[in-house]
Amino acid sequence: QKEVEQNSGPLSVPEGAIASLNCTYSDRGSQSFFWYRQYSGKSPELIMFIYSNGDKEDGRFTAQLNKASQYVSLLIRDSQPSDSATYLCAVRHASRFGNEKLTFGTGTRLTIIP
Amino acid sequence: DTEVTQTPKHLVMGMTNKKSLKCEQHMGHRAMYWYKQKAKKPPELMFVYSYEKLSINESVPSRFSPECPNSSLLNLHLHALQPEDSALYLCASSQGRLAGGSTDTQYFGPGTRLTVL
Numbered sequence: 001q002k003e004v005e006q007n008s009g010p011l012s013v014p015e016g017a018i019a020s021l022n023c024t025y026s027d028r029g030s031q032s033f034f035w036y037r038q039y040s041g042k043s044p045e046l047i048m049f050i051y052s053n054g055d056k057e058d059g060r061f062t063a064q065l066n067k068a069s070q071y072v073s074l075l076i077r078d079s080q081p082s083d084s085a086t087y088l089c090a091v092r093h094a095s096r097f098g099n100e101k102l103t104f105g106t107g108t109r110l111t112i113i114p
Numbered sequence: 115d116t117e118v119t120q121t122p123k124h125l126v127m128g129m130t131n132k133k134s135l136k137c138e139q140h141m142g143h144r145a146m147y148w149y150k151q152k153a154k155k156p157p158e159l160m161f162v163y164s165y166e167k168l169s170i171n172e173s174v175p176s177r178f179s180p181e182c183p184n185s186s187l188l189n190l191h192l193h194a195l196q197p198e199d200s201a202l203y204l205c206a207s208s209q210g211r212l213a214g215g216s217t218d219t220q221y222f223g224p225g226t227r228l229t230v231l
Contacts, residue, residue: 032217042225043202043204043225044157044222046219046221046222049217088156088157101159101162101170102220105156106155106156107156
């Protein structure tokens with residue numbers, strides 16, 4: 001069973017602070033990792049992907065990957081009320097059938113407090 | 115442009131109706147996906163089409179029937195649904211395994227909110 005685990009939250013962070021979202025995965029053969037943001041009633045929107053160990057920065061967002069610890073995180077700097085959403089971690093596993101399948105975590109609900 | 119469009123936005127149907135959901139992308143993507151999402155749950159994969167061929171069927175009941183008429187279009191035909199099938203149905207697309215490799219990224223459409231009475 002390939003599992004992706006996230007703390008469901010809610011995670012409450014003051015406006016302007018750093019929000020830290022975490023995700024662990026069970027399959028050591030996992031290749032690439034995606035963070036999606038989903039507002040209530042809307043569809044998931046890609047924030048970032050990462051596939052190499054280390055940090056990847058895009059604006060206020062930083063994704064961190066540690067394959068040895070099977071851990072991926074998303075940091076949101078200078079949190080804004082508009083960042084309040086559910087954040088989904090998704091993992092692609094190595095497969096002889098191809099790369100199409102993602103496994104999603106259950107999501108972390110983030111609330112930014114003004 | 116990373117736009118995937120879906121129609122209709124909302125659909126209410128009875129258990130004896132036949133309806134179809136439509137999805138379209140013009141990004142040249144060769145993989146298209148149907149997901150089902152219930153409230154407060156992650157998206158659940160239903161079907162994957164890769165290069166217009168069905169490559170993954172996640173043991174979905176036959177009352178859901180996918181169709182990929184060409185590389186830009188994906189349909190989901192619905193027949194004799196149950197109230198528990200009410201959910202947000204999401205379409206996604208990606209470049210596909212040959213072009214996208216390990217960083218192949220899925221982009222979601224806005225979804226169709228389906229209610230089965």
